[in-house]
Amino acid sequence: MKNGGASALRNRGRVAVIASALMMTSALAPVMFAAPAFAQDANGAKAGQNGIEGQYAFDIPAQSLTSALAQFGVQTGLQVTVDGALARDVQAGAVSGTMRADTALETLLQGTGLSFDVTSDGTVVIEPLVTGEAAQGEVLDPVRVEANASDVTGPKDAITESFVASRSVTGSKTNTQVLDDPASVSVITQKEMETRNVQDMQQALAYTSGVAVDEYGSDDRFDYVRIRGFGETTNGVYRDGLPNHVPGWTVSRVEPYGLQQIDILKGSTSTLFGMNAPGGLANGITKRPEDDARGEVFTTFGENHLTTGGDVTGPVAEDSKWTYRLTALWQDAERAQDYSRDDRLYVAPAFTYKPKAGTELTILTDYSKRESSLAYGVPRGVDINPNTFLGEPDFNKFNTEQYEFGYDFKHLITDRLEFRQIARYTNVELEYRQVAAESSSPTANRTAYKIDGEMSNFAIDNQFEYDRSWDTTDTKTLVGFDYNRIDNRETAKYGTATGIGFVNPVYCGVGCINANTHWTDWDIEQNAYGLYAQEQLTLDDKWIVTLGGRYDYVQSDTYYVNNGTTEENDQQSFTTRAGLTYKVTPDVSVYGNYSESFLPVYNSITSVEGEVKPQEGTQYEVGIKYQPEAIDAMFTLAAFDLTQTNVPYNVTSNVKSQIGEINTRGIEFEGKMSLTDQVNMTVAYTYLDAEIVNDGNGTNDGNRPQQIPEHTASAWVDYTVPGQGWRGDLTFGSGVRFAGPSYGDNANQVEIASHTVFDAAINYRITENVNFAINATNLFDREYVTTSYNSVDYYGDGRTVLGTLKYSW
Known part of the structure; x- marks a missing residue:
């Protein structure tokens, strides 16, 4: 405090x-x-x-x-x-x-x-x-x-004062030490996010082993996330343990200032979380009310960028059983590319009520509005400044407006049995307009898209946890039932716009755009039911056996408005998980696990010909974790082998293909350290040997899947020079991110070069309550291509420098 x-x-x-x-x-x-x-x-x-x-x-x-x-x-x-x-x-x-x-x-x-x-x-x-x-x-x-x-949030100082968090509920849906989980779990604390001044989910995850972000460079319509080689953008981004599934284009967007930590669970997760790819998931934890009164206000500014916001929390009144938290942010900003925007409004009131010991209710609400003008790629082979805008300024937006209401309830039934229920309702409206140049000829017509959508999502997870100990044995039994309903109404049209000069583009306005051809006009209703159980058995404080199983039933009805037909698609699966952890010492553990994943695929969503099959995945993983007693640090090393069948990949911007089988084998190393009050550090390295085992016709068998580099690495370190006399603390931080070569297609004909990007930060503590920070991403303004498909190259964001003045109390 x-x-x-x-x-x-x-x-x-x-x-x-x-x-x-x-x-x-x-x-x-x-x-x-x-x-x-x-x-x-x-x-x-x-x-x-x-x-x-x-x-x-x-x-x-x-x-x-x-x-x-x-x-x-x-x-x-x-x-x-x-x-x-x-x-x-x-x-x-x-x-x-x-x-x-x-x-x-x-x-x-x-x-x-x-x-x-x-x-x-x-x-x-x-x-x-x-x-x-x-x-x-x-x-x-x-x-x-x-x-x-x-408690889902963990110790408070672990998320605000350190880069290291020793516990997480995401790995097992119970409050378990990271050392004890038979899986690779990374935690990005609030301290780390604030130090790097992350602006979106991709920046927050950029220094995590096994995770690849920024896949489409300056195209930031979605938080593009890939874990262990598998795309998790539409299914693997969670908040407070509940899914943010995206069955189309209409998406619930996460505001990082509203989060107090992010957990990344790597590997197959279906036994606890249901339908998902085998790579893993990223779970953002919303800021909760606190009992001690505190707060902050800040302003962030840079070239064509202004943000202001605040975060206050404390008791509603003296001796009250209610506490509150209000987090808010307003932003008027442009991105580097011409005619791009990133305007935001975010307001998140939250309340916690504790009527008696063992009972707690937290109400979580938020309203978010984003007005974005899109950046896009450059036609392959065209040598121009990547910031050149080749669309139409008057037909260029990806605007979302969303509101959410949820709660997190806990009740201790007996001294051994606890009931937990977390639920959230989300409503999102989308207005999407875009013109894209996809040909290297300036006289060729450009492609135009016009999409309007409204998505509502209700998710609820009910959990019973029973803990018991006797002699040298401890048990932790979890039984749960969750339900997720999505109703997504979207109308998508496409067409053309006249060509445009690349060097000195002259825009023709909305009059040259004809986007009236129906692409999709559907109403997707999806109901997902899951029943799961897990046992964590600890023997002699050294051996921890984790066993889990889950049954999923997913019902999807797609109503095509333009022709009045309905497509029904029901899929079900039973997935299992088995893990073993051995505590070599109190601060060293070794583990192994086997886990499975299940992810339905629907004809209406993937636009592929023939029978559509569900994706099924398996994972084998071994690892070692080290949390030294002498310093605040966590080191993890994991080796894994993942296989998934029936994986969809983009062939063009609106057509996908299903590959029969993909395998990724790899090694991950990660270290997070808050060595003293003066030094924080992260290091991460990932090796991925990815292969298309079977694509159905043998064309690409043995090739490397697109958009998956073999090597990625990152490191961040910051050092604080303690203040003396009139001078306050001065902190210097620097980071480096490396991604090795990859391919833009599964035929391995389009090569993407490796790139290395540097970041930096300076923070000066003016007074006890006032800080001024400068954060730079892509410090040396490196120009690089992140990926390329459909004859379009996607460039990474150029240099961004932001200053932040913060007052806290």
């Missing part, structure tokens, strides 16, 4: 704090940490009953003292109180292994100048070793912190 919140805490008295605020540091009021009622020690006894002399299994990494004491309270069930003024800016060492609680606490407090005492009711009180000014001063009402093991 910032200094400005201290007086508010003094007046507020005793406040309930959920797990999203569990790790908040720098509180100036006394803080009380308490474990949830269902916490248990390693021997199965109810936590805390053995007191300060009891034996407990500890796993507390080095971090701020406030955060460490919170985890100590969770892992022992003991109540801990500390004057926030004593704990502020104090670091605690790591504690790991089974030991007495007092021994662990002595380790945490070593070198801090603090000690502890135990009251008659068993409460642990942190106090100074000696009396003096540090032990005197105003006596403040304590703040009570209640841990919630199922």
Whole structure:
């Protein structure tokens, strides 16, 4: 909590704090940490009953003292109180292994100048070793912190103060350590997103191993995401664990300023999340209300770019059971290409209600409006400035307006059984106009597109989790049922516009455009039902067996308005997952898994001839994870083999083909480090051996699938020079992103050269509450082609430099 919140805490008295605020540091009021009622020690006894002399299994990494004491309270069930003024800016060492609680606490407090005492009711009180000014001063009402093991957001300081997050719910739909999940999981924290000043989902994921973004360069209609070689743009982008499936062009677009972290689960995920490609998924976590009052306002500016916004949160009133959060952003901006725009309005109110311990309801709403003018590719072989616009300025937009209402409900039925339900309703309207030059001849007609759509989506996920421990065995059983309904009404027309000169284009206006030929005029209704179960069995704190299974039934009805016909397509599948994790030491784990995926494919969507079959995938994966005790870091290394059948690929902009079988084998390495308060670092490398095993007629068998480079790598590091005297902290950051050669077609005739792009950042802390940052992407303005298909080259974005002035309290 910032200094400005201290007086508010003094007046507020005793406040309930959920797990999203569990790790908040720098509180100036006394803080009380308490474990949830269902916490248990390693021997199965109810936590805390053995007191300060009891034996407990500890796993507390080095971090701020406030955060460490919170985890100590969770892992022992003991109540801990500390004057926030004593704990502020104090670091605690790591504690790991089974030991007495007092021994662990002595380790945490070593070198801090603090000690502890135990009251008659068993409460642990942190106090100074000696009396003096540090032990005197105003006596403040304590703040009570209640841990919630199922909280989706994770420890608060892990997402705002560090590049490293040790837990994630995305890998197993339960609050599990990343070390324990038998899968490769990456987490992009709010701290990392803010440091790099990401402007969209693609930028947020750009430094993640196994993930390829920016596939179509400056064409930013969608958040193009490819994981382990498989396209996840239309099916693999999730928010709060619920899907954002795209059955056409009308898409729900994610505003990164509204997220507090992004989890990337790699590999087949259908046993938990249903229909998806085998590559994995990216799950954005929406910002939640917090119990401590804080906020920020900012403005970002650059060439033809102005953004302003703010984020405030806290209790609705003194001693209220309600907390709130309001996140808002307004933007008036252009992209690098001529006549392109990126205007945004985003407003997201959220409320959390906690009527009693073990019950919590969070209401999440948002309104988003984007007015975008599109960038597009350049005809292959035409040598012009990539920013040259070859469309029509008066017929060039990709505008979306969406509103969403959802909630996240948790209720502890017993000390071992919890029910969770998360739901969201989304409505999106699309207005899409475009003229594209696809021929290298300036006299050839250009192609025109006119698409209007409205999509509504309702998604709900119900989960029961039952936890139990006895002797040396722990079980975590999850049973769930989810439902997703999409109604997508779209009218798409195409046609032509007259040719245009490439060097000095002269625009002809809407009068030269004829886009009246029906392409599609449909109403797609899709209902997806899923029933799943998962068991996580831990033996002797070392062996973790994860087993899962899921049945999916997907019903799709496509009504063609122009001819009055209806196409029905029902598909079903049962997918399985089996994983084994072995904890070599408390900070090193090795794992292996087998998993399956299922993704329906529909004739109405893919526009291919003949029978359309569902895509089915399998994955084999082994890996090792290392989270050292001495530093705040996470390292992962994974090797995998994925196979998927019946994969659709673009042949032209409106025709797709299904390839019989594709295989990708590869190795991923990733490291995230917040080494000290002064150094953050990420490194990532991916090797992908991708092959078209069978394309149905043998034409491309053995070739490399289009748009998949063999090697990708990235690295980011920032270093803070501590302020002295009048000068505040000064942070320098730099990053590099590399993508190796690839092909623009499955015939491997169109070669795409490799490219390396550099990013940079400077942040100056003017005062305790005021920061000024400059972020540059593609620092050296490298001109490069990201991909090429349908005789069009797509160029990456040029250099962008943005300055951000932020005031926080």
